Amino acid sequence: MNTQEIYAKLKEKLGENKVSECVENDVGDSWITVSHDYVHEVALLLRDDEQLRFDACNCISGMDWKDKLGVVYHLHSHELNHRVVLHVDLERSENALDTTTQEVQSVSAVWPTADWHEREAYDMFGIRFVNHPDFRRILCPDDWEGWPLRKDYKTQEFYRGMPVPYPADEDLDDGGTYIFEDRFSKDTDG
C-alpha cells in the first residue's frame, strides 16, 4: 500500500479529525499528519489491521521546524513490505527552556522500540509524551538545562560549577597565543 491508500484507510476507520492531511511528495517521503491526541489509536490500527500490519517502528525523531515543533515516525511492515511516515505537529512554547505545552501520546506500548526514541525526543527537544513507562532524559544529565537540538538553544554558562563554553581568548592564561616549546631542538643545540 502506498501513503495515499493508507491515508484513505485511516480516514475511513478513524475519521478526518484524527488524521488531518496527507502530503504527497515526488521526491523523498510522503507523510500523513496525525493529531497529537490520537497517536496511540492510529498506531494500534496501523499495527493490527490486516491490510496494514506495521510491525516495526524504525525511528521516532523530534523535529524543530522553527514555526512549530514536531515528531516524525518511520514505520515499516516486514510482513507486507510497505512503509509509511507519520508527522505530528506541536505548538512551540514561548520560553526556550520550557517543554512543549502539547503532549504527544506514547506509542511505547505498541512498539517497544519507541521507549528510548521518545526519551531521546524529549531529551533533545523537550517534547513531552504521556503514558510512557519510564519518562526521563536519556543522554544529557538529569539536571541539564534546556533542549540542545532546538534552533533557539542557548548553552548554559556553567554545569555543576564547570564552565560549558570554550573560554574567550582574553580569559586564557596565554591570551590565546599558543607558544610551542620545542624541547627536542633544545637538546640538540646543547
Next chain:
Amino acid sequence: MAEQTALPEGQYGGNIVVTTVDKILGWARGNSPWPLGFGLACCAIEMMATAASRYDIARFGAEVFRASPRQADIMIVAGTVTLKMATRIKRLWEQMPVPKYCISMGSCATCGGPYWQHGYHVLKGVDIVIPVDVYVPGCPPRPEALLEGLMLLQEKMKKDQHFLKRYGKKKLDTKSSGASR
C-alpha cells in the same frame, strides 16, 4: 679502633647500596605505574593498542590496568570528557590513593578537541576538574606518543620527593623555629 669507626661495609657481605628514601621509592613507583583501566572514546582504542603486544606498555611496567581506582597509580584520561562523565572522573580521581598522577590523552581530554565550539556537552579540558601531569597531543595520539607521555611521567615520578615533603617538613620547622619566624 679503625674497624669500629668505619662504615659497616663488609658486615653484610658487601651487598649494600646507600641512597635516599625518596630515590628508592621513586625508582619503585616510576617503574611500575599501574594505570586505571578506563577509556572514554577512540583514544581508548589506541591505549588498548599500546597495552597489546606490538607496543607493549609492559616494557615500562605499566601493563597492570587496575579495575579499581583504589589500586591505581596513574589515570590515563583517554577520550572525550563529557560534562556528565566529568563528575564521575572527579570521583574516580578522589578515590585513587596518593601519590597519583594523570595523563591527559588526546585533544579532547586536553582542550575539548573538535568539540571546542559546538560541543555543548563536552568539558573543555579535563584539567578543569583534576590536575594533569602530562598532556599527550594527537587525535588520537599514536601508541608511540602515549608511550612517550608515559616515559615523561616516569621521569617526573622518579624525581618527586613525597617522603621529604611529608616527613622532612617537621625537621625543617624545628630548625627554623625561633630564628626568623
